[in-house]
Amino acid sequence: QVQLVESGGGSVQAGASLRLSCVASGRTFSRYHMGWFRQAPGKEREFVAAITWTGTSTDYADSVKGRFTISRDNAKNTVYLQMNSLKPEDTAVYYCAAKALRPGVGTLRIAEEYDSWGQGTQVTVSS
Secondary structure: OEEEEEEOOEEEEOOOOEEEEEEEEEOOHHHEEEEEEEEOOOOOOEEEEEEOOOOOOEEEOOOOOOOEEEEEEHHHOEEEEEEOOOOHHHOEEEEEEEEEOOOOOOOOOOHHHOOEEOOOEEEEEEO
């Protein structure tokens, strides 16, 4: 499994931008699909965005589509989440997750199918 460490969270005002980073170590990063999930206080963890191991396909939750962009740099073992036009409802702990390659990509939206998780980074957006 890979070990994941997120960074880049913080407290911003609505409309601002943040870029989260997730650095992986351990097994071969390039053979993992990567996802971002978030969990707000009192709410269940929810899917935010995902990117396939090649970086050629991405998926986004409707709530962030058009505002967030996921990308990866396999040479740096890093996945990014660029968050623009942040809203108070984006406030949550954001988690990076890695899903090992399996026959067929399937969906990358199911948290239980991910193999490794980071410790999370807090994002707070004030109005």
